[in-house]
Amino acid sequence: MKILKRVGLVLLVLLVISQAFRPDKNQSGNTANSIDKTYPVPHDVQVILAKACNDCHSNLTRYPWYGEVQPVAWWLGDHVKDGKRHLNFDEFNSYRIGKQYKKLDECIDEVKEGEMPIGSYTLMHKDAVLTDAEKQTLINWCAGIRDSIKAKYPADSLVIKRKK
Secondary structure, eight states: OHHHHHHHHHHHHHHHHHTTOOOOOSOOOOOTTOGGGTSOOOHHHHHHHHHHTHHHHSSOOOOOGGGGSTTHHHHHHHHHHHHHHHOOTTSGGGSOHHHHHHHHHHHHHHHHTTOSSOHHHHHHOGGGOOOHHHHHHHHHHHHHHHHHHHHHSOGGGGSOOOOO
């Protein structure tokens, strides 16, 4: 019994100490290269992006209360970094045109397959669960931008060349 108390005490001390080490928050709000600077984002799409995408795919994350507690804050920080690495709507215009085209294709596929928003996010954010109509709105918006890129640029600029 003494061993369990000591282990519990050590774990409690480690938990308390870990609260002092916090990851940087994704709250720069920098939108200089935002997708809406080049492509139209209708109001209904803005609403969908705000509720289901922007926390992980923009430069401004709304953190829940439990995002202040370690080790959850570390997990959320890594999750947001990973989401932004895959697609950041606030950095979209800084991508080469081929990457923009590819990211829109990926977005369409992820939404169609129900991969986005991810389950761990919708588990805690029930409002982020997209209806079929919202999914179709998002898919149509991405496809429209993708088609406008395809019409404006030569086909070879839309291919991302692999490094050898």
